[in-house]
Amino acid sequence: MSEDILGTAENWLRAGERVALATVVETWGSSPRPAGSMLAVTDSGRLEGSVSGGCIEGAVAEVAREVMREGTPRLLDFGISDEQAWEVGLACGGKLKVFVERLG
Amino acid sequence: MTPETLARLQAARASGAPVALLTRLSDGAQRLFPEDEVLGALADVAREAMEADRAGPATVEGESWFVQPHNPPLRLVIIGAVHVAQHLAPLGAAMGFAVTVVDPRRAFATGERFPGVSLVHEWPDEALDTLRPDARTAIVTLTHDPKLDDPALETALRSPCFYIGALGSKRTHAKRVDRLRAAGLTEEDIARIAAPVGLDIGAVTAPEIALSVIAQVVARRRGR
Incomplete structure (x- = not known):
């Protein structure tokens, strides 16, 4: 009943899926989801959990697919006005960092 | 990972x-x-x-x-396998609580009425002695029956649990306060009890009351 992103992700792994896990590491301003919030993604396109109010999940899922192929974790910045930052903005004006890693 | x-x-x-x-x-x-x-x-x-x-x-x-x-999940202990409890248990689970329903009346505390919920058929004070409520536990009494609710409240008030709520009108609670005083509990102890239980959303039905209770538990947990 309760949310168990890791449990769901583990079940996907057992079922033979490739899985990546995205976790909110740090937030500034009015980011909707606190540090520790998780989003699990499979290469078949399944999603469970969230790292924002829905603004950046698509972009994170794209990176997650690369991460699950390459195996190298990535640290993503969102909403930060920096040339290195991801183009996707947050409507709320919040900023956050998301760590994406391959699971299993 | x-x-x-x-x-x-x-x-x-x-x-x-x-x-x-x-x-x-x-x-x-x-x-x-x-x-x-x-x-x-x-x-x-x-x-x-x-x-x-x-x-x-x-x-x-x-x-x-x-x-x-x-951390292990927060716990919600519900005293009384009553109608409101049937709605509070799944709401508690959805909020991430490990839910236990305590009621010695086996006709109420059945797996059919509480699918997937941990049921304890002991008297509430004995059950709470076993469950050992800690600072990550919320306790709600719903039986309306002083024989069940009062021992539960007395035990709950001796624990560091972060929330204690008791179902009952203002009048019912006033009588309850008299009994708890007579049992030797201090005003400070008694003030820990949220009663009438739940946030004031004008709840009427059992699911609405359950919603007002879980909202109050969450508010307390988040420091409101």
């Missing part, structure tokens, strides 16, 4: 042992605290994060880490 780390993390979570997952952001290397040995300063950060139940970044000796506590 390596398969080994995932397996160890999941095993710790299943056993109810509080742990923290420490991730080095430069390369994704991970440690599971307290099982793995980590630098003293990082261990301090992990302990604080577990205590506060709050994830966050930390810089230790020039390295950036992310510290994510995995």
Whole structure:
């Protein structure tokens, strides 16, 4: 009943899926989801959990697919006005960092 | 996360042992605290994060880490396998609580009425002695029956649980307060009881009352 992103992700792994896990590491301003919030993604396109109010999940899922192929974790910045930052903005004006890693 | 780390993390979570997952952001290397040995300063950060139940970044000796506590779920103990309890139990589970329903009346506390919920058929005070409520436990009495609710409240008030709520009107509660005073409880103790239980949303039906109760539990948990 309760949310168990890791449990769901583990079940996907057992079922033979490739899985990546995205976790909110740090937030500034009015980011909707606190540090520790998780989003699990499979290469078949399944999603469970969230790292924002829905603004950046698509972009994170794209990176997650690369991460699950390459195996190298990535640290993503969102909403930060920096040339290195991801183009996707947050409507709320919040900023956050998301760590994406391959699971299993 | 390596398969080994995932397996160890999941095993710790299943056993109810509080742990923290420490991730080095430069390369994704991970440690599971307290099982793995980590630098003293990082261990301090992990302990604080577990205590506060709050994830966050930390810089230790020039390295950036992310510290994510995995504490056992909060507990919600419901006294009385009544109609409101049937709606409060799934709402509690949805909020992430491990829910236990206590009622010695076996006709009420049945698996059919409470699918998937942990049921205890003991008297509430005995059940609470066994459950040992801690600072991560909320207790709600719903029976309306002083023989069941009062011993539960007396036991709950001697525990460090973070929320105690008791169903009943203002009049019912006034009588209850008299009985608890007579039982030797102080005004300070009695003031811990949320009564009439729940946030005032004008709740009428059992599901609405359950909603007002779980909202109040969440508010208390979040310091409101």
